[in-house]
Amino acid sequence: MFLKICANTNLEDAALAAELGASAVGFVFAPSKRIVTVEQVAAITPHLPATVEKVGVFTTTDPGEIVDAAKRAGLTMVQLHSAFDPQLLEAITTRTEGKLTLLQVIDVAADTTPEELRLKLHAALTHPCVAAALLDASHGGASGGTGKTFDWDATAALVRKVQTQTGGQVLIAGGLNPHNVAEAIHTFAPWGVDVASGVESSPGAKDPVKLREFLVNARHAKQVRSAS
């Protein structure tokens, strides 16, 4: 299971996530309480294990800006928090010769219809430049780091169906924490899960106890699912 711990702002937190078994650590370059600079991240990534993915979260739609930041900060993955845009995906892929893995965020709001979600998810999961689609909660137009979930009951069956149909990889995000991550894994059978605020002590600072609990609970839920 792909376990992403996002919105790290310092080496201590990112290194602890890696030590506790995170598959990926994320850094937010988008407007946020947890925003970091390219220089800050460039000082962190060389000290992290090579096996851990280093993910940059972006809302900009400028491929040059994203590629430049990724190279300078030592990123291996980019999370596009902007709307699905094949031109942007292709521009990044071409400029990096396919060496940067791309995650496409899909916002799920209260007024997102099942058909809208199906079309967006299908488009992202079948695009050759997209490694995985990340479903995040959108509330009042805001998404990312909100600490809020989207409507799991209304979306689970559809998400599972599109995953199966496309063979694509889905990450669940939005309001996850140590107490609900197992339920998310049982509900969606996702490829991975992603958390930012649910393992913090304050915005930008991880809580080591919550972090450990989140990763233990996620791995346990995955084992239970695989065994059933």
Ligand SMILES: O=C(O)c1ccccc1N[C@@H]1O[C@H](COP(=O)(O)O)[C@@H](O)[C@H]1O
């Ligand atoms: O974390 C942020 O502040 C943030 C800001 C802007 C875009 C994305 C951001 N984070 C991403 O949002 C998801 C969900 O966050 P949360 O767990 O609900 O707090 C997170 O996993 C990051 O990928």
